[in-house]
Amino acid sequence: MKPEDPRLNAWVSSLFRKLFLGYGKYFSKWGLLNSDGRRLLNEIIKPILKQKPQAKPLIKEVRKNPTLENLRKLSELYIEEGVTDELVNEGICLSVINKKRRQKC
Numbered sequence: 525m526k527p528e529d530p531r532l533n534a535w536v537s538s539l540f541r542k543l544f545l546g547y548g549k550y551f552s553k554w555g556l557l558n559s560d561g562r563r564l565l566n567e568i569i570k571p572i573l574k575q576k577p578q579a580k581p582l583i584k585e586v587r588k589n590p591t592l593e594n595l596r597k598l599s600e601l602y603i604e605e606g607v608t609d610e611l612v613n614e615g616i617c618l619s620v621i622n623k624k625r626r627q628k629c
């Protein structure tokens with residue numbers, strides 16, 4: 525196993541933040557990743573596989589079933605659980621607010 529690179533960890537964490545905060549952009553109304561979300565997921569997965577090959581079964585599950593819950597499990601390799609929950613909640617709230625703004629126009 526390769527030693528962990530703090531810059532790579534920070535980069536992967538920032539991609540997870542982007543994914544969760546952009547909930548409305550990257551997830552369907554059923555809570556699954558859409559095509560843009562899958563592209564971002566592939567960017568996230570590449571460095572994870574290089575650094576943590578033991579995560580391969582979890583990555584396989586996430587690719588097969590890209591639900592919010594599975595992505596949260598994967599993100600916990602890089603982000604603390606409480607922080608992940610906050611990001612998800614904030615992303616969902618922002619998504620709801622943006623939808624309401626679009627409906628008023």
